[in-house]
Amino acid sequence: MMTEISLNILDIAQNSVRAGAKLIKIGVCADRKKDKLTVIIEDNGSGMTKEQLESVADPFFTTRTTRKVGLGVSFYKLAAENTGGTFRIDSESGKGTTVEAVFGLSHIDRMPLGDITATIHSLIILNQDIDFIYTYQFDEKSFTVDTREFSAVLGDVPFDTPEVSKFIHDYLSENKTEVDGGIIL
């Protein structure tokens, strides 16, 4: 079982990676007035057929052959719904997939957001052929990272070069603190 929302985000984004996405947008938005934590993961990968979409939250449905269960989406959906939230997947074959999970921010059963910086950092440095746009919003403040801006500066220097990898981590971490003032979600 996942213990952090950020681990679910890493897991769900891996589906976008395997779907051959070239661009993945991840949005995390905490709104204390509305008492909602909204997470949106959007990709331009292969998408799903209508039949796949209907069974995607069924734990006994998976397209893989190494095992018979597919728990990722099931876990995530349950985690959102257990907090009075909602869960939605839109997908079109050949176009891409959008997964939106809304959590009750102050609900006692909401798992912590966890180390979102580590999740985004891992995704960025492990998938250099994929562009990421990550937005983190806390009430009215927000910041956005677009890895195409990093690529434009770096040229052919890879993201997993130690100095660059550290820069990306610190960039994510410092901007996050700037936006949420260090409040742990």
Place this chain on the structure above:
Amino acid sequence: MKSLAELKAIKDKMQNQVGVRIENECGTRIVVGMATCGIAAGARPVLNAFVNGVADKKLENITVTQTGCIGLCQYEPIVEIHEPGKEKVTYAKMTAEKAMEVVEQHLVRGQVVKEYLIDIK
């Protein structure tokens, strides 16, 4: 606050160094299982430990990559080390601490850490 100007400075520094690391196929690959089973079992801190360990020890020609589920979910987090000209080594039930030890013993000294090897019964 970090800015893109700082990233530019890093890039310029890298380019001035002799022998800037170029991704190559003949280096060592550290492969971490990052499917639902791996992530739920704690693969993310293991991956981070390898990334940081390789950087801290200034190890060259090593890349850290990911893979999906290989059907041994009960042994996750699983890490495979592929070294050119050697048999693949598979470590099971890894943690960040064990990963640091593998960096130190296996990657730096060339000694496989036997007690962490996968043991399929």
